[in-house]
Every structure is written in C-alpha cells, then in structure tokens.
Amino acid sequence: MSMAVASPTGAGAGDDPLLAALPTRREAAGDFTPRSTLPYDAQAEQLLRCRVGGSFMGLRPIERVEREVAGLWSCLGLRAGHAVLDLGCGPGLYGSRLGARGARVTGIDLAAAAVEHARAEAEAHGWPCRYLRGSYLELDAVERFDAAFLNHGMLGHLEPAEQDVLLRGLRRALRPNGRLALEVDVAPPGLAAKPPSETRQRRALAASPWSDRPHRWLERKLLFPAERQRVVHHVIAHHDGSIREHWVRLELLVPAELEQRLREHGLQPVQWLDPSLTAPPSADAPTRWVVARAQG
Secondary structure (H helix, E strand, O other), X not given: OEEEEEOOOOOOHHHOHHHHOOOOOXXXXXXXXXXXXXXXXXXXXXXOOOEEXXXXXXXXXXXXXXXXHHHHHHHOOOOOOOEEEEEOOOOOOOHHHHHHOOOEEEEEEOXXXXXXXXXXXXXXXXXXXXXXXOOXXXXXXXXXXXXXXXXXXXXXXXXXXXXXXXXXXXHHHEEEEEEEEEEEEEOOOOHHHOOOEXXXXXXXXXXXXXXXXXXXXXXXXXXXXOOOEEEEEEEEEEOOOOEEEEEXXXXXXXXXXXXXXXXXXXXXXXXXXXXXXXXXXXXXXXXXXXXXXXXX
C-alpha cells in the first residue's frame, strides 16, 4: 500500500507521525549533512533478497536496463573485446549485460554483497567481467579503458571536489578517444525562481531493501532551489517502535557548467541524450546523459 502526497517544505514534522518520532527535525538543505547516510553494505545484502523479475526491488526494471545497455553500447561505440569501466556497478545489471555482448567489463562498487553477486553471476555464465570492491574515487591509473559509464545521477551525489577527483581519474583511466557516459540530474529551467517544495510517499511493506521485517516507509523528496539541491529522505519504522532515517543530498547540475568542467579535465563533450540514450533530450528533461571523449 502506498500513498503520495505533496506538502511544502517547512510544513513541520508534526503533520506526519513518522517525522514527529525522529529526534531531529530536518527541513533545510544543511540539515541533511553529511551528503549521504545510505548504508550501502547492509542495504545491498537486503536488496539481493528482494528480487522482482530479473531485477531487484528499488532498482530499475530489467526492460529499462536492457534498453539502456543497448543505448550505451551504441553511444560508447563499443565492440566485442573493448574494455569498459562500470562505476558503481551494484549487482552487475548493466556490466554483465555488456559482458554478455562481448565487452571486457571491470565493475567497481562499495557494497561487498553486490560485488560478490555480480562476480558469481558473471563466473556462472562465463562472461568476461571482473567485479571489484572499492571506491571509484580511487581509480587505478595503470589500467586503461576504451569506455566508462556512471549512471543513476551519481556524479551529483558527490561534493564538487570529489567530482573533480573522479573526472581526473576517469581521464587517466580512459585511452585517448575513449568515451565516457554520465547520467546526470540537471537543474530545470527557471529553478532559481521556484520556492522550496516537498513531495512524500508512504508505503506499508512486508519487506523491502530497507528491512526484512514488516515496516512503514516514508520517502520525502525535497527541492531546495537556492542551493540547487535535492534531498531524498527515507524514514523506516517497524511495528516495535524502532525508527531510523537515511538520506542522500544531491546537486542538480547545469549542462553548460558540466561541459566546461569536463573540458577542464580533458574530456570533450560529444552529445547529450535522453534517458533512453536514443535521442537528444527535451529542454526540460530532468535526467539526461552526456557523452564525452577523452582528449589525447
């Protein structure tokens, strides 16, 4: 069961019992510090117990994954034998499908359970994939790749200085003319003139990636135009009264500014694509892909 409601930021914690039960009221962007409190390892273990078709609850449907893999193969100019770097690979939904097409994939993720799952699946099918536990902010500059990609808007989850570290590392990791695809969340036109806003969705679940016990899950999405940031705030309450919260605060990127930063790091923007990776994005598309080429 779920219910979506809209409420303005600042409406107060008292209008929702789950928010009222939290020890700290969080209404401003700065209240959500550090930038992310998501428990990657623990959540990955529970996520893998929540299969939905060929994917997992909370991740993209497998039909969408298949379409995006086909789009990545095309826009990255991939061929069998090409070396591809899958950043934040998770359980290998994208990397393993690229491996099945003949790419030699290296996936990196912080969550041990996700990496172990991806590794076992690739080994069982004989796909040319290797999966490593680690941070993509610490790329090994020795190995070179023909292409790399980072999806789910993860660039915006990083602090600006971390974004620069990642882009420098990617330029070192890519061969000259190697291609990079980044899926990013962008600031919509006229964002600065908009007021802060919030939407909420409540669910009652027997299990989810957040817990293997029956629980209520409140998901808040807060928009802070002045800071050009969005927060996704999760509150999970069990029937025994225990309650916990996690969040991620991300930057909404400006395409022209991102293009400039890519150039500064030796990555020349080539094209922008819509979420399907098949056509140019509309002017108001909130999510899009940018494809860049490593300069020699």
